[in-house]
Amino acid sequence: MxxxxxxxxxxxxxxxxxxxxxxxxxxxxxxxxxxxxxxxxxxxxxxxxxxxxxxxxRMLQMTAHATVSAAGDAMQDWPHAVMVATQDKRVAGAAPYVDSQALLKGARNQPAIVRGVIPAEEKKVSVLADKMKRGSLDSLAPGSFNVVLGQELALWLGVSVGDNVVVMLADERSTPMGAMPSIKRFKVSGIFEAGYNEIDKGLAVVNMSDLQRVLKMGDGVTGVRLKLHDMDQSWNVARDLAENLRGPYRISDWTSENANxxxxxxxxxxxxxxxxxxxxxxxxxxxxxxxxxxxxxxxxxxxxxxxxxxxxxxxxxxxxxxxxxxxxxxxxxxxxxxxxxxxxxxxxxxxxxxxxxxxxxxxxxxxxxxxxxxxxxxxxxxxxxxxxxxxxxxxxxxxxxxxxxxxxxxxxxx
Incomplete structure (x- = not known):
């Protein structure tokens, strides 16, 4: 050659x-x-x-791929938003939620996010039910005022299943004594372990109707969480949903929420x-x-x-x-x-x-x-x-x- x-x-x-x-x-x-x-x-x-x-x-197992939330007050017509979202072939599941910053008091104090969910609907957007170490997500029945804590959060508060924690929510109410935080005692009915420290130490989950009552939100919710078949399309899907709803909504996805x-x-x-x-x-x-x-x-x-x-x-x-x-x-x-x-x-x-x-x-x-x-x-x-x-x-x-x-x-x- x-x-x-x-x-x-x-x-x-x-x-x-x-x-x-x-x-x-x-x-x-x-x-x-x-x-x-x-x-x-x-x-x-x-x-x-x-x-x-x-x-x-591990993070996306417990958080939404995309979120559509109210730009100002609570989202009232959330059942319509869920229906519109589920009609999109790119969406695997949709569920409403209520989020609020709070201070939890047990043996020690710890700030955390208190999230109100509907247990049956939450299974469509996260694997929280599969991550339960003790108790069950179904224990969050309406009116029970039960709470499910992350394992690290429970250890820090020094509480276990059956104990009570005091939740001081960031939403302040005007009283004759001045501005007062919303305070409610919840009973620990379960402990989960996501395997992600920020979630295990910074998240408490309650029934959505219980949190709505404490915050006096009526039937309003913070927004709708979406689980997608292709997480790389999260921003486009959330934007399209907000445009279809024709309202002043704020959109976010997992890339923007965890950009840092x-x-x-x-x-x-x-x-x-x-x-x-x-x-x-x-x-x-x-x-x-x-x-x-x-x-x-x-x-x-x-x-x-x-x-x-x-x-x-x-x-x-x-x-x-x-x-x-x-x-x-x-x-x-x-x-x-x-x-x-x-x-x-x-x-x-x-x-x-x-x-x-x-x-x-x-x-x-x-x-x-x-x-x-x-x-x-x-x-x-x-x-x-x-x-x-x-x-x-x-x-x-x-x-x-x-x-x-x-x-x-x-x-x-x-």
Whole structure:
């Protein structure tokens, strides 16, 4: 098969046994450095993506994908809003809710959000009923004034099922004594664990009619919560619903309500990727060293090629091909190693834990029992491209130096 002369010579240099064994060692170190950098970067970003997905899934199990709420006073015609929402094929479920900031008093005080729901309807938009550790969501019957607390919130308040908590709601009432908060005693009828600290420590759930009575809202609600088949369409669905209702409504979705969290996670992943890319850069610097030493070692060969008619550009291409092949080999090994390591990472961590009798990810600290990962093809492709570009750039200076070799000077003492 026909091959261009620079490619043929570059391949021959790559396969040939070099006179200087140290050059071969540096080239091997370059391949291993690039492969190690690619492997570590793929594995690290996959694990970080897995944690992001785990946080998102745990949070969205308990919160709405999108929300349509009243811009001013309470939403009165919420049954119509629920009906319009459920007619949209993009909506998997819709349910009304009432939210209010409150201070809960038990053995200690703790601010939290008190959410009024209809238990039968709440199951359409969240998995709260499946997250119950003690008691049942169905215990929130109208007029019972029962409350279901997050596990961390219950521990902080020092209460359990059957105990009472005093709820001081932020909605103030005017009295002869001045502005007074709405205060009501609720009985703890259940405890849930969402696996997400902000929810477990900051949410109390009561029956919607009970909260409406305390807040004197009548039949009004704060808004309607939506669960979607495709959460990435949350903003568009909420906007379309608000337009169909033809009223002054405020819309929000999970991306806007948790913008700071996801921005920080994205920034952390980006910074980690940049820092770990330095490992690939170290392999590229080793490639520069090996190529410079190879050029010095091949001075006589370069001079002979020049006298046989190979142009300086051809000489440059010879060493660019040879160096680029080293980068390609390292990148391929790194991609294969990174994918295999990521897929088997949980088994490897399990082996380490059983061998050394340690727990690397305690469930009571991280709320997870395994190591999540999300191996994304886009991330792998970007990492491979970065490694290949760094390897290609690392060949430019040695190849340029080889092209400047003077044949007469190189052959003077041969």
């Amino acid at each position: 026909f091959k261009p002369i620079p490619v043929a010579i570059g391949l021959r240099y790559l396969r040939a046994k070099r006179r200087n064994g140290f050059i071969s060692f540096i080239s091997l170190a370059s391949i291993l450095g690039i492969a190690l950098g690619v492997t570590v970067l793929i594995t690290t970003l996959s694990v970080m993506s897995g944690f992001q997905r785990e946080i998102r899934d 969290l996801y921005s920080s996670l994205k920034m952390e992943k980006t910074v980690m990727g940049i820092l770990l890319s330095l490992i690939i850069a170290m392999g590229a610097f080793n490639l520069v060293s090996s190529q410079v030493m190879l050029v010095t070692d091949k001075q006589a060969d370069i001079a002979i090629l020049r006298t046989l008619g190979l142009t300086p550009r051809g000489v440059m291409q010879v060493f660019m091909v040879q160096g680029s092949l080293i980068g390609i080999i390292g990148t391929v090994l790194g991609v294969v190693g990174g994918v295999l390591l990521t897929i088997n990472l949980e088994s490897i961590l399990g082996l380490i834990e059983s061998t050394f009798n340690i727990t690397l990810l305690p469930a009571d600290v991280y709320y997870i029992t395994g190591l999540p990962y999300d191996l994304q093809g886009g991330d792998v492709a970007v990492i491979a491209m970065i490694a290949l570009v760094m390897s290609f750039l690392a060949t430019l200076y040695p190849a340029w130096r080889a092209a400047r070799t003077d044949p007469a000077e190189a052959l003077r003492y041969e």
